[in-house]
Structure formats: structure tokens, C-alpha cells
Amino acid sequence: MGVSALGYVGFEVSDLATWRHYATDFLGLMDVTTDESELRFRMDSHAWRFAVTKGGRDDLSFIGFEVTDAAALAAVAQQLKTIGVETTQDKALAKHRGVSDLLKCADPSGTAVEIYYGATEVFPEPLRSPAGVQGFVTxxxxxxxxxxxxxxxxxxxxxxxxxxxxxxxxxxxxxxxxxxxxxxxxxxxxxxxxxxxxxxxxxxxxxxxxxxxxxxxxxxxxxxxxxxxxxxxxxxxxxxxxxxxxxxxxxxxxxxxxxxxxxxxxxxxxxxxxxxxxxxxxxxxxxxxxx
Ligand SMILES: [Fe+2]
Missing domain, CATH: 3.10.180.10 (2,3-Dihydroxybiphenyl 1,2-Dioxygenase, domain 1)
Known part of the structure; x- marks a missing residue:
């Protein structure tokens, strides 16, 4: 049993405006930001895949790994517990990320790791890449x-x-x-x-x-x-x-x-x-x- 995919990532960056331009006009990601303190970008039918917040680290701020369902989430939590890693359920964060349930922990380097199931899909709103990218492989x-x-x-x-x-x-x-x-x-x-x-x-x-x-x-x-x-x-x-x-x-x-x-x-x-x-x-x- 394990995680099934890299679902989303967060970056902490010193220059939000430059990142917005980079993510849309260069990478071709779709800007779906609703709160200016956290830029969000789509690349497929998921409601968002990249979150970019302001801060001095200029690095990865969190990694979101998807599991198939609640049973898989519990199984992964148990595997982590076996190697001495405790996970914490965070319902407020799950709501913010738009997922059904979420557990958080940190990897050995201290990077925040989130494991979740139930990502929000937005099929009624087709992806429009501002740079004309025809599609991403996800x-x-x-x-x-x-x-x-x-x-x-x-x-x-x-x-x-x-x-x-x-x-x-x-x-x-x-x-x-x-x-x-x-x-x-x-x-x-x-x-x-x-x-x-x-x-x-x-x-x-x-x-x-x-x-x-x-x-x-x-x-x-x-x-x-x-x-x-x-x-x-x-x-x-x-x-x-x-x-x-x-x-x-x-x-x-x-x-x-x-x-x-x-x-x-x-x-x-x-x-x-x-x-x-x-x-x-x-x-x-x-x-x-x-x-
Ligand atoms: Fe690579």
C-alpha cells in the first residue's frame, strides 16, 4: 500500500508578481487565484496543482501526495507509524486544500508532507492555458x-x-x-x-x-x-x-x-x-x- 500520485505542491517565494507571470506566461499554467495571499494554478481537471505563497525561503513549502481513498489513507498512516513517523489529521487544512481528508507530517529533511484523498475536480471549467499549451500529462x-x-x-x-x-x-x-x-x-x-x-x-x-x-x-x-x-x-x-x-x-x-x-x-x-x-x-x- 502506498501513495498513488504527486497531487499538488506549494512553493514559498519572495516575489509573487514575478512568479505569477512566470507560471502563466512561461509555463502555461492557468491562474485560478481567489485569494491574493496564495496564488493557485491549474494544469488539468484538478481545481489546482500549484500553490505559491510569499516568504523568504524561495523553496518547496509542502508536498501533497494523493491516495485512492480513506482506507489507503489509514494504511499509509499505519506504515508511517511503524517507522516512527506520526501523522496529524487537519480538517481545516483539508478544507483549504479542497480535499476530503488530509494527514500531515514531515519528511526527514523537514519538508511538510500532506497525504490526502478526494481532490476537487472542475470538469465544467475547461483548462485554458494562457501560453497555449495543448495539455499536460497528469x-x-x-x-x-x-x-x-x-x-x-x-x-x-x-x-x-x-x-x-x-x-x-x-x-x-x-x-x-x-x-x-x-x-x-x-x-x-x-x-x-x-x-x-x-x-x-x-x-x-x-x-x-x-x-x-x-x-x-x-x-x-x-x-x-x-x-x-x-x-x-x-x-x-x-x-x-x-x-x-x-x-x-x-x-x-x-x-x-x-x-x-x-x-x-x-x-x-x-x-x-x-x-x-x-x-x-x-x-x-x-x-x-x-x-
Ligand atoms: Fe527531472
Missing amino acids: GDQGLGHLVLYTGDVAAALKFYQQGLGFRLSDNIDMALSPEFSLELTFLHCNPRHHTLALVPAPLPKRLNHFMVQVENMEDVGFAYDRADKLGVKIANTLGRHTNDHMFSFYAFTPSGFEVEFGWGARTISEPWTVTRHKANSTWGHKRLSNS
């Missing part, structure tokens, strides 16, 4: 993926695998020099190749990047052109990843962490065989800038 694959920095991979794996039910997809040994490589860990909870990846680095920021996937390849190209037009800085050029086969590029957000804008990833097929890779990318993804 559904049973959830919102996209998050790549997190952690100072303690073993503790993170215990929380995400034993507690939340994630399974290993693969590892990449990313060579930083001839003598030194970082072992990246990729985890899945549904057909998306990875919903989470862990980078073993105890950095002040918890989020390396988040990924959104579009349905059409041209929408990656259009986003690349929009970055140029809007002055959004590219972090990595177009390329294709070795493990999930995502065709994508990376850009900086106004908060310094990055977004991966992708198309065409392969999905997990059962039975899945865990493998290792020696490089992140088959081609491309050339690093242009570190900030």
Missing part, C-alpha cells in the same frame, strides 16, 4: 516529478519507500569528476518513471527542480522559444534523459530552483527491473548556467 501519473536534495538518503528512502510505499526505478551515477560521482535515486509510485528523485547533497534548498510534462513535443519547443522571448534563463539545453527517456530542457524559476519542461517519457511497466545508468542524458542537456 492523470494516473500525477502532477509531474520533484527532485529533492537530502543530507541523509537512507532516512529519506526509509520515509518514502517504507512509509509512503515508493519503489525504486533506477540509479544514476552522475560523474562530477573522474574520481567522484553522485548516486541519484529515482522512485515511482505509479506509471510515471519517477515521481521523486533524491540527490545526496545537504544544501539549504530542498528542491533541485520540479518537472511538468506536456502531451505534444511542439509544446516543449514553444516553451523554449518563450524562455528566450520572456528572458527566462535556460539552465540546461534540450536533451533526452537516459532513464525516463524524457525529451526536455531546464530553466531557472524566479526562486533559483529549476523547472524541467518535458515530453515523451517512457512509463513504468510491471514487472519493472531496476537498472543503473552512468550518465543523466543520452544527448543534450548541456549546462549553460548554475544560477
Whole structure:
């Protein structure tokens, strides 16, 4: 038993106005903000997927993982309890998030984690992307993926695998020099190749990047052109990843962490065989800038 998808994420950012422009005009998310203290954006039939609030962290502020129903919520709470993580039910927060029930806890790095079922759907209001994105890949694959920095991979794996039910997809040994490589860990909870990846680095920021996937390849190209037009800085050029086969590029957000804008990833097929890779990318993804 485990969580079934990445349902929503929250960012705490220092510049709300710039983020609103970035989320809509660059990423193509639909602005559905009703309270100016918390910007909200849609990418599909869910009432919202991204919440952006003002604060000095410029980082991930919370992660929302979806479970199928009340029984799954109780089962995940029990698994977390078994590894020593207590969850707290928060009915007021559930109402604010627009979900039926919600439990909250924190991962070993201190990131707020919410587990919920019963997200609000708004099918009568079709998605209108302000940047003309034809559609994002969500559904049973959830919102996209998050790549997190952690100072303690073993503790993170215990929380995400034993507690939340994630399974290993693969590892990449990313060579930083001839003598030194970082072992990246990729985890899945549904057909998306990875919903989470862990980078073993105890950095002040918890989020390396988040990924959104579009349905059409041209929408990656259009986003690349929009970055140029809007002055959004590219972090990595177009390329294709070795493990999930995502065709994508990376850009900086106004908060310094990055977004991966992708198309065409392969999905997990059962039975899945865990493998290792020696490089992140088959081609491309050339690093242009570190900030
Ligand atoms: Fe990624």
C-alpha cells in the first residue's frame, strides 16, 4: 500500500508578481487565484496543482501526495507509524486544500508532507492555458516529478519507500569528476518513471527542480522559444534523459530552483527491473548556467 500520485505542491517565494507571470506566461499554467495571499494554478481537471505563497525561503513549502481513498489513507498512516513517523489529521487544512481528508507530517529533511484523498475536480471549467499549451500529462501519473536534495538518503528512502510505499526505478551515477560521482535515486509510485528523485547533497534548498510534462513535443519547443522571448534563463539545453527517456530542457524559476519542461517519457511497466545508468542524458542537456 502506498501513495498513488504527486497531487499538488506549494512553493514559498519572495516575489509573487514575478512568479505569477512566470507560471502563466512561461509555463502555461492557468491562474485560478481567489485569494491574493496564495496564488493557485491549474494544469488539468484538478481545481489546482500549484500553490505559491510569499516568504523568504524561495523553496518547496509542502508536498501533497494523493491516495485512492480513506482506507489507503489509514494504511499509509499505519506504515508511517511503524517507522516512527506520526501523522496529524487537519480538517481545516483539508478544507483549504479542497480535499476530503488530509494527514500531515514531515519528511526527514523537514519538508511538510500532506497525504490526502478526494481532490476537487472542475470538469465544467475547461483548462485554458494562457501560453497555449495543448495539455499536460497528469492523470494516473500525477502532477509531474520533484527532485529533492537530502543530507541523509537512507532516512529519506526509509520515509518514502517504507512509509509512503515508493519503489525504486533506477540509479544514476552522475560523474562530477573522474574520481567522484553522485548516486541519484529515482522512485515511482505509479506509471510515471519517477515521481521523486533524491540527490545526496545537504544544501539549504530542498528542491533541485520540479518537472511538468506536456502531451505534444511542439509544446516543449514553444516553451523554449518563450524562455528566450520572456528572458527566462535556460539552465540546461534540450536533451533526452537516459532513464525516463524524457525529451526536455531546464530553466531557472524566479526562486533559483529549476523547472524541467518535458515530453515523451517512457512509463513504468510491471514487472519493472531496476537498472543503473552512468550518465543523466543520452544527448543534450548541456549546462549553460548554475544560477
Ligand atoms: Fe527531472
